[in-house]
Amino acid sequence: MTNILTLERVETFISQYHILQGIDFEAKAGEVSVLLGRNGAGKTTTLRTIMGLTPASKGTIHFDGKDITKMAPYDIANSGIGYVPEDQGIFGQLTVEENMKVAIRKETDATMQKQTYILELFPDLKKFWKKQGGNLSGGQKQMLAMARAFVNDSKLLLIDEPSKGLAPIVIEKVMEAITEMKKHTSIVLVEQNFMMASKIGDTFTLIDDGRTVQSGEMQNLIEDEQLKRKYLGIG
Amino acid sequence: MELLISLTINGLATGMLIFLLAAGLTLIFGLMDVLNFAHGGLFVWGAYTGVFTYAWSNSFLVGIIVAILTGLVLGFITEKLIIKPVYGNHVQQILITLGFMLVLQEMIKVVFGPNGVPVKVPSYLAGSWQIGDLTIIKYRIFIIVVGFALFGVLYFILNRTKIGLVVRAGVMNREMTQALGINIKRVFLIVFMCGAALAALGGMLMAPYSGVVYAEMGMEYAILGFIVVVIGGMGSFQGSLLAAILVGLAGSFMAYYVPFLSVAVNMILMASVLIFRPQGLFTVAKG
Numbered sequence: 001m002t003n004i005l006t007l008e009r010v011e012t013f014i015s016q017y018h019i020l021q022g023i024d025f026e027a028k029a030g031e032v033s034v035l036l037g038r039n040g041a042g043k044t045t046t047l048r049t050i051m052g053l054t055p056a057s058k059g060t061i062h063f064d065g066k067d068i069t070k071m072a073p074y075d076i077a078n079s080g081i082g083y084v085p086e087d088q089g090i091f092g093q094l095t096v097e098e099n100m101k102v103a104i105r106k107e108t109d110a111t112m113q114k115q116t117y118i119l120e121l122f123p124d125l126k127k128f129w130k131k132q133g134g135n136l137s138g139g140q141k142q143m144l145a146m147a148r149a150f151v152n153d154s155k156l157l158l159i160d161e162p163s164k165g166l167a168p169i170v171i172e173k174v175m176e177a178i179t180e181m182k183k184h185t186s187i188v189l190v191e192q193n194f195m196m197a198s199k200i201g202d203t204f205t206l207i208d209d210g211r212t213v214q215s216g217e218m219q220n221l222i223e224d225e226q227l228k229r230k231y232l233g234i235g
Numbered sequence: 236m237e238l239l240i241s242l243t244i245n246g247l248a249t250g251m252l253i254f255l256l257a258a259g260l261t262l263i264f265g266l267m268d269v270l271n272f273a274h275g276g277l278f279v280w281g282a283y284t285g286v287f288t289y290a291w292s293n294s295f296l297v298g299i300i301v302a303i304l305t306g307l308v309l310g311f312i313t314e315k316l317i318i319k320p321v322y323g324n325h326v327q328q329i330l331i332t333l334g335f336m337l338v339l340q341e342m343i344k345v346v347f348g349p350n351g352v353p354v355k356v357p358s359y360l361a362g363s364w365q366i367g368d369l370t371i372i373k374y375r376i377f378i379i380v381v382g383f384a385l386f387g388v389l390y391f392i393l394n395r396t397k398i399g400l401v402v403r404a405g406v407m408n409r410e411m412t413q414a415l416g417i418n419i420k421r422v423f424l425i426v427f428m429c430g431a432a433l434a435a436l437g438g439m440l441m442a443p444y445s446g447v448v449y450a451e452m453g454m455e456y457a458i459l460g461f462i463v464v465v466i467g468g469m470g471s472f473q474g475s476l477l478a479a480i481l482v483g484l485a486g487s488f489m490a491y492y493v494p495f496l497s498v499a500v501n502m503i504l505m506a507s508v509l510i511f512r513p514q515g516l517f518t519v520a521k522g
């Protein structure tokens with residue numbers, strides 16, 4: 001299968017700090033690729049670097065056959081990457097509807113159909129259509145953030161720790177949603193909840209201290225107790 | 236009673252002129268975190284270019300249009316040359332925009348001469364209405380009407396159009412707006428140019444009101460503009476209208492009842508807001 005996203009020896013500085021020191025990462029089209037690593041390993045920074053929010057100082061990032069390493073964040077988004085940040089980035093004083101409107105690039109028939117489909121997927125958003133984003137529950141904010149990233153014709157979604165701070169029953173819903181979205185788009189998922197990651201992930205990439213440690217099929221990681229214990233503190 | 240109405244009208248008219256300055260400032264700050272002390276320079280350039288074309292063409296309307304165009308062009312140049320290199324650095328922003336403010340001010344003297352220039356109210360807006368003992372100066376009502384009308388237009392754009400939605404979203408969370416595919420720098424350039432045009436228009440409307448334009452008027456009004464932005468809540472458009480009216484009214488009433496405080500009243504207002512409600516009257520939650 002072809003790569004939708006390829007990072008090669010990516011390095012990133014945040015002010016003077018050398019945060020990413022060598023990230024290699026591949027995401028295959030149609031799959032859920034999971035980025036794993038302990039707190040502070042550099043997962044969020046990797047996603048932000050892909051989006052151009054903290055641009056790479058070295059290495060290359062290719063998306064869909066195109067070099068996006070030096071592109072501006074809005075160009076990267078428009079080339080087909082939807083981003084769901086760790087803090088969800090909801091516009092708190094805008095309604096759910098307005099949050100969607102900001103995200104929708106062109107109000108074509110196709111996009112509006114996609115929105116209708118998304119609202120079936122996330123009925124809560126429809127229910128609270130006129131409610132301010134800041135007043136949604138944590139789970140609903142997560143749904144809204146995913147809906148925003150998904151509504152355009154995104155070829156790839158970057159989702160940062162969607163289960164963070166959510167109740168188990170809500171996590172179930174989020175998982176179902178991701179499984180459904182996977183039918184339409186490729187997904188890069190950062191997830192600390194190993195149960196969730198192992199269930200919906202096809203491949204994994206393990207990073208530690210800003211470097212890629214290992215990558216492979218998810219099944220291999222599930223069976224590798226030593227790797228899990230060393231880098232994830234589980235097993 | 237007549238006195239109260241008179242003072243209220245004066246206060247509202249001044250408030251509207253300050254609002255025209257503050258509206259641009261607050262959005263510029265809210266959207267890109269930019270402190271623009273050159274805003275007063277755009278105000279004075281609008282006034283001078285407008286006043287001179289008004290005198291030359293004998294048409295107040297032509298003067299207004301030229302002032303607005305001057306604001307747009309100067310806004311474009313200022314953003315590209317002065318603001319762009321100092322994004323994200325407040326100290327540099329203050330230094331360079333203050334410097335540019337002085338350049339704009341001195342350039343006025345070079346181009347238009349060092350002395351103040353008298354300005355007349357156009358004949359169709361001149362004079363006053365007499366209702367009993369009450370004298371209502373027409374031009375002040377004109378300013379109030381224009382001010383509220385512009386507020387209405389801007390309110391509509393901000394709350395009912397896509398570009399307005401994007402601006403509001405950008406004020407709340409600039410980074411996320413970009414990550415959703417919006418070229419925030421271009422949006423900012425547009426907002427900056429519109430803010431500059433509003434300031435320039437404010438300067439031009441101010442001219443017949445005060446009867447004279449002079450190079451230093453920009454600085455004086457810009458300071459009031461900044462006070463209003465702080466009182467209203469940095470980044471809040473509605474807040475800037477409310478605060479501008481408040482500052483206008485306070486100035487007008489204080490000048491009559493407690494003249495020795497009239498200079499200090501704005502500072503007192505700002506200080507009390509900073510003490511009791513440091514985020515300003517209205518707040519924009521940053522996402």
Ligand SMILES: Nc1ncnc2c1ncn2[C@@H]1O[C@H](COP(=O)(O)OP(=O)(O)O)[C@@H](O)[C@H]1O
Pocket residue numbers: 014017019037038039040041042043044045046
């Ligand atoms: N703005 C910042 N300034 C300085 N250090 C940062 C900043 N953002 C993140 N870091 C550091 O970068 C490292 C990686 O952070 P992050 O990518 O958020 O990790 P993860 O998402 O894997 O928990 C951490 O050590 C963190 O402290």
Ligand SMILES: [Mg+2]
Pocket residue numbers: 043044045086161
């Ligand atoms: Mg993180």
